Amino acid sequence: MRSTVLISGCSSGIGLYCASQLQQAGYQVFATARKESHLAHLRAIGCHAIYMEMSDPHSIKVAVEEILHLTNGKLDILFNNAAFGQPGAVEDLPTQALREQFETNLFGWHELTRLIIPVMRRQGQGRIIQNSSVLGLVAMKYRGAYNASKFALEGLTDTLRLELASSGIHVCLIEPGPIRSQFRHNALQAFHKHINIANSHHQQAYENTIARLSASESNSAFTLEPIAVFRALKHAIQAPKPKARYYVTLPTYIFALLRRVLPTRWLDYLLIKSD
Template identity: 60%
Template sequence: MNILITGCSSGIGYYCAHALHTAGHTVVASCRKASDVMRLKAEGLHCVQLDMDDENSIEQGLEATLKLTGGKLDLLFNNAAYGQPGALEDLPTEALRKQFETNLFGWHHLTRAVIPVMLENGGGKIIQNSSVLGLVAMKYRGAYNASKFALEGYTDTLRLELEDTPIHVSLIEPGPIESQFRANAKAMFEQYIDIDSSRHQPNYRNILSRLGKTSATSKFTLGPESVMARVEAIINAATPKPRYYVTQPTYIVGFLRRILPSQWLDKLLGKSD
């Protein structure tokens, strides 16, 4: 199977690229930075530079991918994303635009380019790596929440529009996974949020402390292999499911969202920073 995975410099993308390569698939990993591309190539992977914030880079990255796969692509795993922390009232519009550019608009541009390739080749599968925060909202995660809620609606619509084609579309919805997510989020938090002038300053100090930790901050945190298991399930399924939950928190909040009134759910989710 010919596979393109975005966001492979670390975490889920990095792990899945190596695991699928080891399993015998033709994997093309993509990274935003040239230095990461060189590092992954040195590790034995096919790797191309692809910046989800740059449409030209996306097109060039896909072109380079198709050269490596002989013009065929069986699976696209949209994974490149980051989290922008901060209260919505403190978040500059520029930061929200940037969050959507990376987490949604870039995915759309790549997906649009991939669909004709898959149709010409007789089918394929598209995996969208969403989040438990695409199911429920939490404080100080509004930008990320909004991008993942949008991705959920986008993917559901895409699946309906492709149901008369041999292209299958699935969402993976992880909770806490071991990755560089917190470190990247901390950098974006410090870039865009003026902590000292915010009424949320006390909570922001707690957020910075949590984001600065290198070890897991939740007992429910799983390794990236848990996401890889869902990717394998989608690859092996003749008709993949629309959604695949990963980690216990996703199962819990998915259930609570269905049964609890919004006010009750708000009280429960509002206890966490």
């Protein structure tokens, strides 16, 4: 039987690319999205397209039931990927914006993972792979909601890895830096939805934020294509002993090292200067 994999957040970018590549490699891929146009595209490339809204526990439950019905109760790999970024200074973030960030980036992942763990326990094996971020290792200005969701994900995943250590279920984190995707476009929409620029102390900085998020291409020389994440995902899926963490892009390697060796004040100085 083909290995089965569930990937959340496959409308574009990392999720879409990984779903396509795994489907071509012979996996039975269940790829989730919300918009019908995205679901239609996933069907067109050969995936099982499943509607899932990460902020809606009922949607997650229905999607998992549909997948398990199609696989006779089997699932080998879960790749949690669906996420978005909510920009804005911490003092300007409505608490509701923080709730929405955590609903999609953490609580939905937890809901989905809890439904899949019993399946993998019955099988005696499985892979749970979490797509985190360099911003789960270090914080950057005006990304407080996203930083917080990814720091929380790191802690939850580390705990899960310890608790499942003798179960046959491997738990891995992938930690990318900048990857070419629709992430900035979606972040700009979230920014305009929740941040009151006119009444903010950070107006000047927000002009830079809007310019960065509005650009058609990332201005970072370190931006990689989604294939960089796929390579890490492929190893996490296929290796007999996958890594606990996979760093992707040079900034992730650099900041992971600096976090370990620099005093907090020195690291803060570098992060304040970064954007």
